[in-house]
Amino acid sequence: MNAEAETGPAGLSVALAGRLGAFALDIAFAAPATGVTALFGPSGSGKTSVLRGVAGLAAFDGRITVGDEIWQDAASFRPPHRRAVGYVFQEASLFAHLTVAKNLVYGARRSPGGVDAAHHAEIVELLGLGPLLARAPAGLSGGERQRVALGRAILSRPKLLLMDEPLSALDRFAKDEILPYFEALQAELAIPVLYVSHDIAEVERLADRIVVIEKGRVQAAGGLNAALTDSGLGFVRDPHAAAVLPARVVAYHTEDALTELDLGGQPVFVDGSGPHDVGAARRLRIEARDVSLSREIPTLSTISNTLKVRILAIEPASAADYSVFLALEGAEQLSFVAKVTRRSARRLSLAPGDSVFAQIKSVSLATARAIGD
Numbered sequence: 321m322n323a324e325a326e327t328g329p330a331g332l333s334v335a336l337a338g339r340l341g342a343f344a345l346d347i348a349f350a351a352p353a354t355g356v357t358a359l360f361g362p363s364g365s366g367k368t369s370v371l372r373g374v375a376g377l378a379a380f381d382g383r384i385t386v387g388d389e390i391w392q393d394a395a396s397f398r399p400p401h402r403r404a405v406g407y408v409f410q411e412a413s414l415f416a417h418l419t420v421a422k423n424l425v426y427g428a429r430r431s432p433g434g435v436d437a438a439h440h441a442e443i444v445e446l447l448g449l450g451p452l453l454a455r456a457p458a459g460l461s462g463g464e465r466q467r468v469a470l471g472r473a474i475l476s477r478p479k480l481l482l483m484d485e486p487l488s489a490l491d492r493f494a495k496d497e498i499l500p501y502f503e504a505l506q507a508e509l510a511i512p513v514l515y516v517s518h519d520i521a522e523v524e525r526l527a528d529r530i531v532v533i534e535k536g537r538v539q540a541a542g543g544l545n546a547a548l549t550d551s552g553l554g555f556v557r558d559p560h561a562a563a564v565l566p567a568r569v570v571a572y573h574t575e576d577a578l579t580e581l582d583l584g585g586q587p588v589f590v591d592g593s594g595p596h597d598v599g600a601a602r603r604l605r606i607e608a609r610d611v612s613l614s615r616e617i618p619t620l621s622t623i624s625n626t627l628k629v630r631i632l633a634i635e636p637a638s639a640a641d642y643s644v645f646l647a648l649e650g651a652e653q654l655s656f657v658a659k660v661t662r663r664s665a666r667r668l669s670l671a672p673g674d675s676v677f678a679q680i681k682s683v684s685l686a687t688a689r690a691i692g693d
C-alpha cells in the first residue's frame with residue numbers, strides 16, 4: 321500500500337515531529353476534505369499525541385494545514401483556541417450544571433456565526449437528541465453522553481473533528497446503539513474527521529481511510545479496502561479478518577427478500593437487510609474465512625454469491641491455511657482475501673495470476689454508510 325499525500329487543497333495535512341519524554345513522534349499524513357480517517361495502532365503508539373499536536377495542545381515541530389489555513393509551520397503556531405477543532409474524548413466532559421440543551425449550544429455560542437437554528441435542528445435529529453434536551457448530564461447513559469458530546473463538538477462549527485476512542489468506555493451493547501448515529505452523522509459532515517481507535521470493528525464501519533501508526537511513525541496509509549487487505553499489515557492475520565468493499569444497490573427482490581448490489585460490475589446478493597434505495601452506496605463486509613475458491617463456476621451449490629477474481633498473492637496464514645489475496649476481475653483495485661487450507665490450495669494448484677471463482681458463504685452490509693473516496 322502506498323502512502324498517499326494527495327488530498328486536494330481543502331484537505332488536512334499533518335507533519336509533526338518531537339519528543340515526549342522517551343517517546344519520539346515523527347509522523348506525516350494527509351486526509352481528504354471529507355470522510356473519516358482512522359488513526360489505528362497499538363496502545364502507546366502515539367495516536368492521542370497526534371490529535372493533541374493537531375489541536376495545538378502539544379507543541380511539536382512541523383506543519384499543519386486545514387483547508388487553506390496554516391495552523392502551524394516553521395514560522396507560526398496558532399494557539400489551541402484559534403484552531404477550530406471539535407474534540408470528542410473517551411469520556412464525555414459535559415457541564416454537570418447545564419441541561420443537555422445548554423451543553424449543546426455551549427460551543428456554538430462561541431463560534432463565529434453563533435447558533436444556526438436549522439443546523440442545530442439537523443444535528444439534534446441526526447443524533448437523536450430531541451428526547452434528551454431537558455435532561456441533566458448526570459442522568460444520561462454513557463452512549464447518550466457521547467452523543468451529546470459529539471453534537472456539542474459539531475455545533476461549534478469546527479473545521480476538523482477529532483475523536484479519541486469515543487466508544488472505548490462503552491460496552492458492546494452501548495456501542496451497537498451509538499454506531500448508527502455516528503454513521504449517519506459522519507455521512508453528512510463536510511469536514512475531515514480524525515478517528516482514533518484500536519477496535520478494528522469500529523474502523524470497518526466508520527473509516528474511509530486508515531493511517532496505521534506504530535512507535536510514533538506512520539507504518540502505512542491509504543484507503544480502507546487497500547489497508548485491510550494489505551499483506552504487509554497485520555489485519556489479515558485476525559481470525560475474523562474481513563475486507564470492506566464499496567458497492568451500490570441495484571435492486572430489491574421482494575420475492576426472496578434479497579438486496580442486489582453491484583460490486584465492481586459483478587452482482588452480490590445480501591439478505592435480511594430490507595429494502596434499500598436503488599443507487600445508494602453501501603459497504604460490504606466479507607470475512608476471509610467465508611470465502612472459498614473454485615476453478616469452475618460452481619453450479620450445484622447453495623451459495624448464491626460467486627465472484628470472478630484473480631489471485632494476487634498466496635501467503636501462509638497458519639500451519640494448515642493460506643491467505644489468498646484476490647482482486648475482483650474488472651475492478652482490480654478492489655480486493656479481498658480467502659482463507660483456504662494448504663491442502664485445497666495444492667489440490668487446485670492455486671498460483672498468483674490465476675483467474676478463479678470466489679464463493680462467498682456470507683456477505684453482510686458492514687454499515688449503512690458508503691466508503692468515501
Ligand SMILES: Nc1ncnc2c1ncn2[C@@H]1O[C@H](COP(=O)(O)OP(=O)(O)OP(=O)(O)O)[C@@H](O)[C@H]1O
Nearest residue numbers: 340341342343361362363364365366367368369370
Ligand atoms: N506528557 C508526556 N510526557 C512523557 N511521555 C508521554 C507524554 N504524553 C505521552 N507520552 C508517551 O508517549 C507515548 C504515546 O502516547 P499516546 O497517548 O499518544 O499513545 P496512544 O497510541 O494514544 O495510546 P493509547 O491507545 O493507549 O491511548 C506513550 O509511550 C506515552 O507514555
